[in-house]
Amino acid sequence: MTARLTIKPDLFDVLLAGLAERGQGHRESGAFLLTDRTHPDNQLPQAVTAIAFYDDLDPDCLTGRIDFHAAGYTALQNLCRRNGLRVAGDIHTHPAHRVQQSRLDATHPMVARDGHVALIAPHFAAGVTDVSQLGVHVRVNGDWASYYGEQAADLLLVSGRRLAAVRTPWWRRMLSRFRFRRERQETR
Numbered sequence: 381m382t383a384r385l386t387i388k389p390d391l392f393d394v395l396l397a398g399l400a401e402r403g404q405g406h407r408e409s410g411a412f413l414l415t416d417r418t419h420p421d422n423q424l425p426q427a428v429t430a431i432a433f434y435d436d437l438d439p440d441c442l443t444g445r446i447d448f449h450a451a452g453y454t455a456l457q458n459l460c461r462r463n464g465l466r467v468a469g470d471i472h473t474h475p476a477h478r479v480q481q482s483r484l485d486a487t488h489p490m491v492a493r494d495g496h497v498a499l500i501a502p503h504f505a506a507g508v509t510d511v512s513q514l515g516v517h518v519r520v521n522g523d524w525a526s527y528y529g530e531q532a533a534d535l536l537l538v539s540g541r542r543l544a545a546v547r548t549p550w551w552r553r554m555l556s557r558f559r560f561r562r563e564r565q566e567t568r
């Protein structure tokens with residue numbers, strides 16, 4: 381399987397931490413994954429060089445779910461034009477462990493273009509430690525091909541190597557989920 385995107389570990393960490401912080405443990409959040417505009421679309425993998433969080437582009441979009449407005453797309457287009465970037469993918473969070481696309485995700489994608497990569501992070505991104513925890517959905521011929529676990533890690537490379545190869549032990553992932561649930565209960 382050919383990798384679609386690469387991302388440096390520090391940018392991947394910033395991305396996940398930013399999603400978790402913006403979601404505050406109770407609402408979905410998301411970001412666009414941006415690549416260099418001069419990199420040919422069909423030359424894979426594409427390096428993610430920048431991220432643009434949805435709520436930085438559209439401050440009113442995080443309503444529990446994501447309601448991204450036209451003004452946000454205009455801001456995204458201006459950002460990309462100004463910095464020589466283009467959108468290669470996006471990521472958003474789901475509240476539980478499910479990283480499959482919902483019917484709404486599949487029928488109303490952030491970008492409906494073949495080759496677009498849509499990632500889904502579980503648990504509002506809290507406790508996500510490696511790519512294999514994500515759902516990776518690739519737009520192909522107007523439909524979606526979905527990948528999970530090791531296949532997901534094959535499509536999104538962190539620094540040219542699969543992050544799953546240095547995966548956090550299962551017990552540490554479980555502990556982080558337990559902590560997330562406990563912290564969430566304490567804030568209620």
